[in-house]
């Protein structure tokens with residue numbers, strides 16, 4: 565098999581034909597000539613089976629090592645379709661406590677109304693298995709997690725779930741298939757907010773799922789009727805973004821490590837959360853299961869929330885904005901974004917104290933990012949190695 569960079573460029577590309585295009589064309593047609601009476605599949609954009617969907621699915625399946633894939637309108641749409649393809653009224657979901665806020669709301673407020681119960685557990689602790697119920701159908705993980713970058717032992721989790729006939733779904737948005745391929749660790753369905761690293765340029769909203777033919781067929785059935793198709797134009801943009809995924813991840817990984825090492829030595833930064841550092845609680849596991857430690861990093865500033873706000877305002881190169889995974893560096897405070905619905909005490913119990921800043925490191929030159937962070941620390945009155 566060819567390497568990931570080669571597959572990112574070529575998988576799902578157009579056939580090499582005399583006079584043919586080198587790049588897949590955008591096909592906006594909503595319907596296609598077909599003859600179902602002779603066994604042909606009905607091709608219709610809402611059925612997520614147009615040419616741009618299929619080309620994109622082939623590239624995604626190839627990158628994740630799955631049989632098939634499906635692109636949909638957002639990460640949330642992907643998660644909703646994944647869950648709906650596995651559960652029905654009366655079923656139970658075991659979900660990681662360290663879950664994206666939108667997914668938590670989906671489970672707590674939406675699926676609960678359909679008669680599907682959820683228990684949140686700490687999937688980094690073996691005791692989570694005690695929460696299994698006879699009706700548990702899904703174990704839902706997120707790895708690495710937001711914003712502490714906790715890494716899950718997906719093999720152990722999958723084995724435990726499969727012993728009880730539960731399906732394992734993992735949101736691997738923070739890793740991308742370049743750094744982690746959950747299917748290789750026994751996971752049944754991998755999900756991404758493709759709005760992040762897969763698109764990579766903060767200009768397309770999409771979600772994807774990859775798994776076996778049977779799992780994706782079940783998701784496709786849900787997607788056909790709930791209707792969250794990805795428009796062919798957005799498919800094409802995502803396909804284009806994916807071509808540089810491996811290259812971009814290389815720089816995201818390098819910047820992650822460089823900024824983590826710099827931050828670790830800064831006196832005004834009380835703690836750095838990065839799985840590539842030996843101080844991270846999951847460092848050994850991360851070194852085994854990840855092919856790169858990624859471009860996401862958390863740091864706790866001395867001086868709490870006020871220092872963090874001053875730091876954010878003083879940034880010149882990095883942008884204060886939620887979301888992640890783009891070529892540009894974005895900085896956010898989880899207390900104002902992903903964890904805004906929790907009280908300060910609840911956040912602290914999740915390990916997110918005021919003063920916590922989340923960095924999504926882009927592909928800029930690391931020395932420019934370090935210079936920007938250093939000047940912002942100084943401007944925020946946080947002690948720095950330079951001023952000390």
Ligand SMILES: Cc1ncc(COP(=O)(O)O)c(C=O)c1O
Nearest residue numbers: 638639640664735737757759770
């Ligand atoms: C880890 C994770 N999962 C899922 C989502 C939801 O994705 P989307 O915004 O594309 O619906 C996000 C968005 O921030 C995310 O960070």
